[in-house]
Amino acid sequence: MSAIKIDGKAYAERLRGHVAQAVKALPAQPGLAVVLVGEDPASQVYVRSKAKFTVETGMRSIEHKLPADISEDALVSLVRDLNADPEVDGILVQLPLPKGLNSDRVIEEIHPDKDVDGLTEASAGRLSLGKKGLRPCTPTGCVMLAKDTLGDLSGKHCVVLGRSILVGKPAALLFLEQNCTVTIAHSRTKDLASVCREADILVPAVGRPQMVQAEWIKPGACVIDVGINRVPSQRFEGKTRLVGDVDYKPARDVAGSITPVPGGVGPMTIACLLRNTVIAACHRRGWDVPSILDF
Numbered sequence: 001m002s003a004i005k006i007d008g009k010a011y012a013e014r015l016r017g018h019v020a021q022a023v024k025a026l027p028a029q030p031g032l033a034v035v036l037v038g039e040d041p042a043s044q045v046y047v048r049s050k051a052k053f054t055v056e057t058g059m060r061s062i063e064h065k066l067p068a069d070i071s072e073d074a075l076v077s078l079v080r081d082l083n084a085d086p087e088v089d090g091i092l093v094q095l096p097l098p099k100g101l102n103s104d105r106v107i108e109e110i111h112p113d114k115d116v117d118g119l120t121e122a123s124a125g126r127l128s129l130g131k132k133g134l135r136p137c138t139p140t141g142c143v144m145l146a147k148d149t150l151g152d153l154s155g156k157h158c159v160v161l162g163r164s165i166l167v168g169k170p171a172a173l174l175f176l177e178q179n180c181t182v183t184i185a186h187s188r189t190k191d192l193a194s195v196c197r198e199a200d201i202l203v204p205a206v207g208r209p210q211m212v213q214a215e216w217i218k219p220g221a222c223v224i225d226v227g228i229n230r231v232p233s234q235r236f237e238g239k240t241r242l243v244g245d246v247d248y249k250p251a252r253d254v255a256g257s258i259t260p261v262p263g264g265v266g267p268m269t270i271a272c273l274l275r276n277t278v279i280a281a282c283h284r285r286g287w288d289v290p291s292i293l294d295f
């Protein structure tokens with residue numbers, strides 16, 4: 001038996017269609033500002049596709065590319081300008097920042113109403129208190145894919161592997177919000193394999209290529225692989241390819257459903273960022289959030 005392949009690319013395409021439809025019905029165009037510091041090639045790729053999809057869904061993309069040696073004060077002052085700009089509804093500062101820049105300080109400068117990444121203390125506090133607010137994009141994408149595949153998630157045992165601020169911790173809270181029984185595993189967890197094998201929904205977010213083995217997966221489980229790891233290609237000398245945190249091929253024979261990498265959670269992250277930008281624009285400007293964005 002082979003697992004259902006969860007098509008994150010197709011789901012993200014549909015979600016972007018919904019975002020575009022929502023944008024059309026708004027009284028004005030939302031704007032998303034993306035700040036990229038330095039020349040990291042992977043970051044440049046993400047930022048380019050964010051800008052492309054922002055425009056494709058009918059919104060304004062405001063890009064700020066800054067040299068790696070910019071001072072922290074100059075970066076903070078840019079974020080303050082974006083906070084004050086009425087045309088800017090969402091602000092994303094691409095992480096990680098180059099060495100020497102304190103990302104905590106920079107992120108904390110983002111006005112919570114424009115925090116489309118959901119990373120400020122205000123957004124994290126609202127999430128943990130169960131209050132309305134902007135939710136982190138990647139974890140939201142994970143929940144969307146799991147719900148689309150399984151329906152109601154209540155009572156399911158969700159094991160999140162990883163506890164980062166960007167992914168693992170908020171993912172655990174979002175699955176909790178769906179009434180899952182949640183376990184968070186990490187580098188100090190004992191007997192990771194047995195913990196993972198308990199999961200109805202397994203969400204690896206560790207950044208270790210193909211670490212999760214088929215034997216760690218409960219037969220029939222839903223596997224949402226967040227990992228995006230660039231490894232050397234075996235077939236083409238000098239080339240690289242993307243793999244997840246799951247050893248995908250053998251896992252397919254055990255799981256009930258599984259996201260591929262690429263084409264799984266990655267595209268969902270960007271689609272959720274666009275969705276958050278519309279939600280932020282609506283809240284800030286006193287418009288109703290279009291119900292087409294519900295999930």
Ligand SMILES: NC(=O)C1=CN([C@@H]2O[C@H](COP(=O)(O)OP(=O)(O)OC[C@H]3O[C@@H](n4cnc5c(N)ncnc54)[C@H](OP(=O)(O)O)[C@@H]3O)[C@@H](O)[C@H]2O)C=CC1
Pocket residue numbers: 138161162163164165166167168185186187188192205206207208226227228229265266267269
């Ligand atoms: N699809 C997408 O859109 C996105 C994908 N990613 C990808 O997701 C992965 C995780 O990203 P991120 O959360 O930022 O990574 P971090 O490095 O910030 O966090 C990794 C987490 O995994 C845990 N961990 C590391 N090694 C092990 C191990 N051997 N056993 C158990 N737990 C371990 C760490 O535990 P501890 O806390 O104990 O150190 C930590 O909590 C990466 O591959 C990244 O590229 C990230 C963002 C978006």
Ligand SMILES: Nc1nc(=O)c2c([nH]1)NC[C@@H]1CN(c3ccc(C(=O)N[C@@H](CCC(=O)O)C(=O)O)cc3)C=[N+]21
Pocket residue numbers: 045046092093094095096117137138228242261262263264265266267268269270
């Ligand atoms: N402030 C901030 N917020 C983020 O959300 C954020 C960040 N910084 N820094 C980096 C990580 C990583 N991330 C991805 C987004 C899309 C894909 C994506 O679309 N991936 C495609 C493949 C892309 C490729 O081929 O390289 C896929 O998985 O199919 C991947 C990774 C967002 N991140």
Ligand SMILES: [Mg+2]
Pocket residue numbers: 117136137138139166269
């Ligand atoms: Mg994210």
